[in-house]
Amino acid sequence: MQLFLQQFPIVVRSLNAGFVQTLKLFFVTLIGAMPLGLVISFGSMSRFKPLSVFTRVIVWIVRGSPLMIQLLIIFYFPGMVLGNPIWGGKEAGRFAAASVAFIINYACYFSEIYRGGIQSVPVGQDEAGMVLGMTKAQIFFRVKLLQVVKRIMPPMSNEIITLVKDTSLARIISLQEIIWAGQAFMKSSQGISGAIWPLFFTGVYYLAASGLLTLLFGWIERKLNFFRV
């Protein structure tokens, strides 16, 4: 017990540092993937056949293969196959590679959610806007957007909570996020060695984060309850 109390502050400091990196990856992915997903969803809904087919094939490849493999390919392919290690060997390079992989992967998932949301708005809403002399942009932003947001809130909150936990996959390219930080104590770090509990303890961080997100999304859904679609 005394040993645990000695180790605890050291471990928490280390896990906190790792969790900062986890959160950075989480927010960078959201900021990149949410708008990119909209672009991809417009691509897959395009009436220009080659573009929509091309977009849907990309989405299929990205959603149909493990994120872990995508991380490995994006990180190692330039250096080990092309002989041009664009990411370098430092933490910043690993973070950049992880961000690219996560943004592309999540943008594809988001794009399908957006597409479903946009296509589920009844065509009568477009027609009502049109006969009232609205432009296409006005119909999208003033009539449909909020209805789409309301419809996609539940699947989006699912994906975003999954993203918190998926960031742990970046461990595979040695990004120093919270799993990496916890694992370090299994070998030896800061005078602690052979300790497995720090790795288990990282679960508490994920639980706290997903708990907060659940509260946040519940609040947003209640805010959007003033109308029904």
Next chain:
Amino acid sequence: MAILEVQNLRKSFGRIEVLKDIGFTLEKGEVLSIIGSSGSGKTTLLRCLNFLERPDGGAIRVAGETLFDADDPATQQERQVRKKRLRFGLVFQSFNLFPQYTALKNVMLACELLARERPDYRANKREINQQIESEAKALLHKVGLANRLNSYPYQLSGGQQQRVAIARALALSPDILCFDEPTSALDPELTGEVLRVIRELKTADRTMVIVTHEMEFARNVSDKVLFMADGVIEEMGPPEQIFEHPRSERTKAFFSHMTRE
């Protein structure tokens, strides 16, 4: 001069010809009812007038201005369509109110967006918006919803929603107001209030085109009745003629079918 002139209008979906050579004229202030069985092309005709469908042939003129002519590409530019739609208003069978806006905002929204295109908008923003709001309130008062201004569509009955939709269509003061089976989605006990509102809209200078299955209503409110069958105008004339002395065998068959039901 006729307010509405439709000439040789044709429209096909794939190989199915839905409208075959439709032509009629309407004077300002007249009410035209279009009747006929399902699939006869009534709704497609209304959708062509509102530029929700592009006709394959024929012409549409409003107050002498050619809005569409299949033989004249200059009348078919996409950019012009938005302005041309404003000559017509359309009340849908399924209301199509905007669910995230109150009744008042539903009526005001299109007017607010259009007002922004006015050159004097920036200078007189407040007055313009106040004007729009008071006109919208007056319209909702007229359709009997003065006490439901701040209700959202889901809080209203079907009949009330349709009355908001009528106020919304009126707000842009269209030359011709069209109704596409305005009571078909309503419970029977709610059709009366909507039909009453439409009847009250009839004034000397309000032109209306109403697609309906309510024969009693069509007979009472219309100046002209048009019976459609298989994409053609089978018979057209004053309500007394169509309802009491139909000339066409198909019209007679249609009515005897209706009464038997």
